[in-house]
Amino acid sequence: MKTLTLYDILNRTKFNGGSLHLKHYLLRKKRLGLLFYKETLSTLPFEQPFEIYYYATKGTIEYQHAFPVPINDYKPWMKKKNVHDLLPFFQSYYETSNSPDDQYFQNLSHFKAERFVWFYQNEV
Numbered sequence: 001m002k003t004l005t006l007y008d009i010l011n012r013t014k015f016n017g018g019s020l021h022l023k024h025y026l027l028r029k030k031r032l033g034l035l036f037y038k039e040t041l042s043t044l045p046f047e048q049p050f051e052i053y054y055y056a057t058k059g060t061i062e063y064q065h066a067f068p069v070p071i072n073d074y075k076p077w078m079k080k081k082n083v084h085d086l087l088p089f090f091q092s093y094y095e096t097s098n099s100p101d102d103q104y105f106q107n108l109s110h111f112k113a114e115r116f117v118w119f120y121q122n123e124v
Contacts, residue, residue: 003049033113
């Protein structure tokens, strides 16, 4: 996705409740797996850009640092842990038939939420 700041989100969406309410909302959506971001919101400066991903819309070609896997697909994957089995999820999310290099999948971390598991590049 594109980078945003907390300030951008407040201003673009006309979010009601102020910055604390926004942070609480974003944390709740992340715990569900509907959103993903790597940053710790409690210490994130209001003007610092960060990448935020939404499960239902693809990331842009500019940033392909995270993708979701439905929790029901993640459980069988855990038995095999074959990183190449993640390719269809990457391709579906980014609507591409291209494959990143093998190193991309070898260096992924993951964040397990209630509905989705987000695989992401920790070092970008």
